[in-house]
Amino acid sequence: MVKHAFKAVLALVLLFATLSFADFYLNVGTLQVGNENYMVYEFGPEFTVGPLTLGFTLTTYATDLTTGSFYFGYPGSSAPSTNILDGINITALGLDLGNVWFRYGRMRPITYGMGFVFSGYSSPNARTFDVGIRMGMLSASAHIPYQLVQLSTFTFTQSDPVYTAVVSSKVSLFELSVFGGVDMDGLKEDAIATPLTYAAGVSLTTNVLGFSVGAEAGAQMWKDGTVGYGAFGGVFGDFGMLQFVAGPFYASDGFKPWLISKNYGFEKSQPDFGPDKYKLDLGYIANLALTFSPYGKVAVLLKGNFEGNLTLSGEGLINIPAIGGTNGLVLYGYLYDETPFEGGQFFDNNTLARLTIAYPVFSGFYAGIKYSWEDSQWKQTAFVGGTANF
Known part of the structure; x- marks a missing residue:
């Protein structure tokens, strides 16, 4: 009994130490495998000790929250697993x-x-x-x-x-x-x-x-x-704050x-x-990036040729600090267009764009709304999870 009690206490001490000195990862998102869409839930710690980095999560996949199939193993294999051991997912392992x-x-x-x-x-x-x-x-x-x-x-x-x-x-x-x-x-x-x-x-x-x-x-x-x-x-x-590249x-x-x-x-x-x-x-390219840590960053790339054709792309991230007891807000935008301003329109069928408004629930975990430009209109989706959802 004493031996088993000691093992249990040691396991709890190791677990507490791991969670105390680790970054905790939590994500809820979606994943498409073949023609099937899955909800993905994963959470667990990641930490670095000297040259070693280790992270692991408990990861599950579900086709539907109530009546769908539920898997612990990655559903892309021929025989998706329902063994809880396969829910343990090594998310980071590094040695330098x-x-x-x-x-x-x-x-x-x-x-x-x-x-x-x-x-x-x-x-x-x-x-x-x-x-x-x-x-x-x-x-x-x-x-x-x-x-x-x-x-x-x-x-x-x-x-x-x-x-x-x-x-x-x-x-x-x-x-x-x-x-x-x-x-x-x-x-x-x-x-x-x-x-x-x-x-x-x-x-x-x-x-x-x-x-x-x-x-x-x-x-x-x-x-x-x-x-x-x-x-x-x-x-x-x-x-530091300014990065750029330009040339023909x-x-x-x-x-x-x-x-x-x-x-x-x-x-x-x-x-x-x-x-x-x-x-x-x-032609030529010009790429400009500005970083205002910790408030955000913006990057713009312009590619053109001597016939007047342009490609415009860019992305930006703004961190609004915590005000009045809130956790702040994160705004993220992305744009890619091979025919900018064609026909006097900024957004057209050739435009890839999205805008994310995210509320930091706690470190590394967000709840928010994402607007995506598809079929010449803005489509709105809600999400919870990490920055991969941006």
Whole structure:
């Protein structure tokens, strides 16, 4: 009895210590797997001790709150689990030993070089492996989109189709980066349209009077064998509150600058997606970002060519501080438009936009309303959960 009591007390002490020194994660959201929509509920701690990061949640999936199916394991597998053990979900696992590091967890945005080929690409709710090495002036890393979906059977599944890798090194006064990626969707025999299969690039930058000056060249290979090429040269800087990049670019037929970005999933879903959609282009970009910590940030990207065509994108986050006993308010906006101001209209069928108004219930957990521009009108949805719902 004493032995069992000691084990119980020790378990409670460890649990209390874990929760006391951890960030508590709580999220309620939605997930589409195939043609089925699921409500997702997950909560648990995440903490870092020295070089080790560990996070885990209890995660459940439901097709309906009252009469639907209820699963603990990820429902995308052929036999979704109802074993509560499979509800234990490792959400973060990382170890940094200096020369070698790895991380498993929610996917972080991917940007390589000057962002001409890979620019902030991410997949909501995906968990991935990232591993890397550092050896003097040389570093390398790989991004492997796999996630653990059933703990009891130790089953993994692909969480995103894009695999990437990068190698960087200091060469005299320059920083050289070589990177590439493959989209597994583009290798499928039954792929729709003409998907992208491979993308690669190389960048070379140096520091001049506090500014980074450099160039980047890239290539995109499509399933039908078409290869497009592009190049960008310019200046960029990071001065704390102010970040910017600007310069000219060239793109051949079959190459789109910044294709593998936050909008890549939307681009792939279009029926005309393929190399024929992207024609020879010569133009310029200007990207400006302002950060007013802790009150918010805003970023605007303008891409144009010498024929007068423009692409406008931007996002902004405003944190309204707590006033009168409230927890404050968070406002988030996002915009992407390849034909801004066309026909005298700011919002049209080519516009992607959303506005989120969120109330922080407590740390990392929000309740709010999201407005999305779809089919030439604003559609309203309510949500509770983390920032992934923004």
